[in-house]
Amino acid sequence: MLRIGCHLSSSKGFLDMARTARSIGATTFQYFTRNPRGGAAKEWNAADIEAMLMLFEQTGIGSPLAHAPYTINACAKEERTRQFALETLADDIRRLEMIPDALYNFHPGSHVGQGAEKGIELIADALDQVLKPDQHTTVLLETMAGKGTEVGRTFEELRSIIDKVKLSEKVGVCLDTCHVWDGGYDIVDHLDDVIEEFDKVIGLDRLKAIHINDSMNPCGAHKDRHQKIGQGYIGTEAFGRIVNHPALKDLPFYLETPNELEGYQEEIALLRSLAR
Ligand code: FE
Ligand code: FE
Ligand code: ZN
Numbered sequence: 001m002l003r004i005g006c007h008l009s010s011s012k013g014f015l016d017m018a019r020t021a022r023s024i025g026a027t028t029f030q031y032f033t034r035n036p037r038g039g040a041a042k043e044w045n046a047a048d049i050e051a052m053l054m055l056f057e058q059t060g061i062g063s064p065l066a067h068a069p070y071t072i073n074a075c076a077k078e079e080r081t082r083q084f085a086l087e088t089l090a091d092d093i094r095r096l097e098m099i100p101d102a103l104y105n106f107h108p109g110s111h112v113g114q115g116a117e118k119g120i121e122l123i124a125d126a127l128d129q130v131l132k133p134d135q136h137t138t139v140l141l142e143t144m145a146g147k148g149t150e151v152g153r154t155f156e157e158l159r160s161i162i163d164k165v166k167l168s169e170k171v172g173v174c175l176d177t178c179h180v181w182d183g184g185y186d187i188v189d190h191l192d193d194v195i196e197e198f199d200k201v202i203g204l205d206r207l208k209a210i211h212i213n214d215s216m217n218p219c220g221a222h223k224d225r226h227q228k229i230g231q232g233y234i235g236t237e238a239f240g241r242i243v244n245h246p247a248l249k250d251l252p253f254y255l256e257t258p259n260e261l262e263g264y265q266e267e268i269a270l271l272r273s274l275a276r
């Protein structure tokens with residue numbers, strides 16, 4: 001059965017997110033590890049996490065995906081900014097060890113004019129500093145739209161990062177449908193080719209999660225403006241093929257569309273109706 005959910009507010013804790021997910025027919029969810037606008041992160045409450053895991057067992061909800069603040073930049077030009085990204089990643093990974101086999105997604109970063117190669121080097125270096133041999137958390141690089149100087153628009157760039165990381169067995173990829181589309185991968189008319197390309201360049205064994213979003217812009221626009229499912233350039237039919245693709249259908253799907261809970265509930269039902 002399709003494992004699908006949406007981005008939820010983490011302000012009321014883990015059990016609240018699991019209950020909210022259940023109330024809208026979701027079987028998974030994504031959340032920010034901390035306020036994306038900065039500030040120190042709260043320590044997580046072990047009893048709250050226990051209660052969430054118990055509800056998971058009763059309801060079949062699972063695979064919560066932690067998202068790092070999108071404001072960090074592991075390949076910034078300023079040392080201070082890179083250091084802040086390092087501390088955030090390390091602290092999030094430390095707290096995520098409270099959740100069994102956690103998935104932790106982050107935006108690789110923007111090279112801000114230093115060039116993609118330098119950016120790749122700095123990102124790999126950051127991962128080398130924060131990944132620990134005994135951690136159970138898998139860190140996911142998100143495929144990016146290629147807005148500005150974002151690193152990670154091409155599968156080759158993500159592959160280069162992974163190749164440079166020593167503990168690369170702790171690293172996977174989260175594919176964002178809006179981002180790859182905006183980045184120039186035609187998942188509407190050539191989904192099989194794009195998946196094949198991903199497999200050839202990165203390897204499908206690295207693919208751990210899907211951000212399922214429509215796009216306000218045509219393929220290759222490099223914009224990154226998410227749209228509601230079926231109301232953008234990707235369209236409902238293409239999403240039907242995406243949720244049923246043999247290489248994707250067993251992965252967890254997370255909506256990051258411009259919606260309130262009610263809208264998410266409708267999109268979850270829509271995507272379930274498309275899944276065979
Ligand atoms: Fe993201
Ligand atoms: Fe995303
Ligand atoms: Zn996005």
